[in-house]
Amino acid sequence: KAGVTQTPRYLIKTRGQQVTLSCSPISGHRSVSWYQQTPGQGLQFLFEYFSETQRNKGNFPGRFSGRQFSNSRSEMNVSTLELGDSALYLCASSLEVAGANVLTFGAGSRLTVL
Amino acid sequence: DAKTTQPNSMESNEEEPVHLPCNHSTISGTDYIHWYRQLPSQGPEYVIHGLTSNVNNRMASLAIAEDRKSSTLILHRATLRDAAVYYCILRGYNAGNMLTFGGGTRLMVKP
Numbered sequence: 300k301a302g303v304t305q306t307p308r309y310l311i312k313t314r315g316q317q318v319t320l321s322c323s324p325i326s327g328h329r330s331v332s333w334y335q336q337t338p339g340q341g342l343q344f345l346f347e348y349f350s351e352t353q354r355n356k357g358n359f360p361g362r363f364s365g366r367q368f369s370n371s372r373s374e375m376n377v378s379t380l381e382l383g384d385s386a387l388y389l390c391a392s393s394l395e396v397a398g399a400n401v402l403t404f405g406a407g408s409r410l411t412v413l
Numbered sequence: 414d415a416k417t418t419q420p421n422s423m424e425s426n427e428e429e430p431v432h433l434p435c436n437h438s439t440i441s442g443t444d445y446i447h448w449y450r451q452l453p454s455q456g457p458e459y460v461i462h463g464l465t466s467n468v469n470n471r472m473a474s475l476a477i478a479e480d481r482k483s484s485t486l487i488l489h490r491a492t493l494r495d496a497a498v499y500y501c502i503l504r505g506y507n508a509g510n511m512l513t514f515g516g517g518t519r520l521m522v523k524p
Contacts, residue, residue, distance in 0.1 A: 303456075330509075332509075332510040332512075334512075341514055341515075341516060342500075342512075342514035343514075344511045344512060344513070347509055347510045347511055349509075354509050354510075355510075357511070389456050389457070391457075391510065399462065399464070399504075399506075400504075401447075401459045402449075402457075402459065402510055402512070403459065404456030404458065405456050406455060406456050407455075407456050
């Protein structure tokens with residue numbers, strides 16, 4: 300079956316712009332979570348959605364937002380981009396959210412802010 | 414989430430077993446132990462998980478100490494493709510998918 304699909308894979312923006320990243324989870328998965336990966340901070344949790352509701356949010360400023368649609372697809376948006384937002388943004392999906400549940404990650408969207 | 418401690422890096426020879434340790438002394442009774450790995454230029458990939466008993470799957474084995482304060486991921490025969498960063502993560506039973514990744518262990522495999 301198809302894996303987690305993230306688009307676009309690569310993008311370049313300038314400071315002050317905004318960006319929207321898309322994630323299509325594995326068919327049937329209802330939970331989508333987002334992570335930011337940078338060389339300095341490693342992998343950090345952004346937010347998590349389950350059945351269109353945000354369940355958890357990481358320690359990121361309000362410029363970072365997301366949503367989930369009724370078909371479980373998810374988008375995240377970063378407004379007023381800063382140089383420090385340059386990172387690999389990873390999306391992961393799972394069937395549910397129990398502790399034994401396994402996450403399947405996409406290949407990520409690499410954002411460069413100039 | 415409880416914290417895990419892993420060595421920054423380890424080296425192995427190809428086709429030899431590799432034991433990747435993880436300490437989690439503050440683990441709670443309902444925390445699952447998960448291992449993910451991240452190959453270069455890819456997203457993390459699930460490897461194995463367990464609660465109390467040792468676990469085996471086609472990728473690896475997970476050995477969990479009796480007191481659950483440490484665990485070891487075992488790759489039975491390392492290949493060059495196993496070169497990756499390995500993350501040991503604790504997940505509470507109802508913690509959702511908010512995973513706390515530490516620095517992980519960078520495994521280098523020598524031919």
